[in-house]
Amino acid sequence: MRVLLANCGAIVSGRLDAPLADGDSILVEDELVREVGFGISPDRADRVIDVRGATVVPGLIDTHSHPVIGDFTPRQNAVGWTARTLNGGVTSLVSAGETHWPGRQKDGAEAAAICAAAFLTSRTRQPGCSRVFGGALLLDRGITEQDLDTLHALGVRRLGEIGLGSEKDVSRIAELVAHAKSLGWVAPLHFGGASVPGSSVVDAGMALRIRPTVISHANGGPTARPVEEAFALIEETEVAIELVFAGNAQVASQIVRKLGERGELHRLQFGTDTPSGTGVVPLALLRTITEAASLGGLDPVQALAIASGVAAARYGLLSPSGNPLGVIEAGAQADLVVLSNPLGSETASAFDAMSNGNVPAVMVVLVDGEIVITRSSVTPPPEHAASLGGLA
Incomplete structure (x- = not known):
């Protein structure tokens, strides 16, 4: 038609x-x-x-979501959340790791299996729902470079939030991140305070050691580091800088202004970091973009381009065809x-x-x-x- x-x-x-x-x-x-x-x-x-x-x-793209499988989130025991998100103008959700999978034991074999299952079962959009780009590998203990190669052959192209997995050896994490980047993967780093039991506090020093491709929730997820640390990452690296709804709005506005002053808005991306303890919020992405415009002085036209085409290009997102x-x-x-x-x-x-x-x-x-x-x-x-x- x-x-x-x-x-x-x-x-x-x-x-x-x-x-x-x-x-x-x-x-x-x-x-x-x-x-x-x-x-x-x-x-x-x-x-x-x-x-x-x-x-x-263009359909808006949430670069930071935490789906499991289908339209159910055990984190909030809620069904229909991706359908509600579609009503908020979000047509694509990018997984930052299936952290809420029930009964997850956080070992490498399990992490690879969950990633593969999430990737394979999200290839077809459910009717009336946002499309989901599932399958983001969490770096749990026991994950090897061979696991990354196997998942790459399957079609996986992202790590889950680095810092949410059970692997805590920074040197080993840096090795795995380097291998993922050599495959062309997006490697987002959990930046800020701990979000859930078992996650880690990640500061600018650790971020510089690990060298990710994206600083996830630079404004905190949900707890922000001092804004000077975010500024240091902006000034000392070329990584993408992500702002999320489930973070600190004051810090987000300062980061937007900093990137604008430097002429580096192309590094910006928007996510929600939901479902999470913050909840299921269908308007989260539109609200985050609006706050960047109203509080951070970002041109709404540029903000909407960042939340669509810029995000799609960074993550290599294509339709099934x-x-x-x-x-x-x-x-x-x-x-x-x-x-x-x-x-x-x-x-x-x-x-x-x-x-x-x-x-x-x-x-x-x-x-x-x-x-x-x-x-x-x-x-x-x-x-x-x-x-x-x-x-x-």
Whole structure:
């Protein structure tokens, strides 16, 4: 089915170097964005969605989630959480490790098996849910380089949060991280205070020894280190810097301003670090992005590009058929979110609302070109509802 999104007030491309696309219309066909431009004829579509001047953005990507298998989280004993997250505009969740797997004993053989199971069972998106990129290897005692090679052959491309596993020998962790990086894996490091029993406090000194590719929750998960340590990592390394909802908002705003002053916003990424003790929070990612804009002075257009295309590129995320995620351009997977000024806001657009600290309304969500949300159950209602035309 061909779907046309018409009367777009703005289209966020997902590219940080050119974050706004030229056009007011998006034509979707066979799971893909076919065309972005001005005045695309409704006659070319089977269904037309008039978004009435709202903003269309690529599906948002949560770079830091903790799924197990399916739509159940034992951490909060809750079902349906990835479906609720989809209502918050998040179309893709990236696992930072299946830490909440029931009965986990934290040995190497088990860690490799859990990682493989999580990866294999998340390859197909569950209907009505966010897609999950599962399978992130936790460095538990007994993990070897051969385990990484075997998982790499399976398709795994990420370590789980370094510091959450039972391996505590920093030299051995550094060796495993170096091997993972040689395979092209993303290697995120748990930075900050301990999050759950068995996890570790990781400071800047340890981060410099381990040399990860991502500083997970640089603003704390949930306890932040002194902001000077985060600044040292920004100044002394080139690693990606992640901010999360389940962290310290004050420290997050200082980090955003620091990266902005240095002209290094490309290093930024956004996650939630949920489900966790903080809970299951469907609006967590939109809230984190909004706080970066309102408290950290980040341009909302850039923030939305960072939370989509920048994240997808860093993690090498593709659709099951191999199409790009996180961008709105011809040939990309049609994961699209329509954001509106929320009803009752004094502002005039989703961008203005975010700059003022108000979470925008999610009007419509498409995943794989399919309309999956026509009225978000978790955001405020939009100032003007989209007009969803029937089939031609």
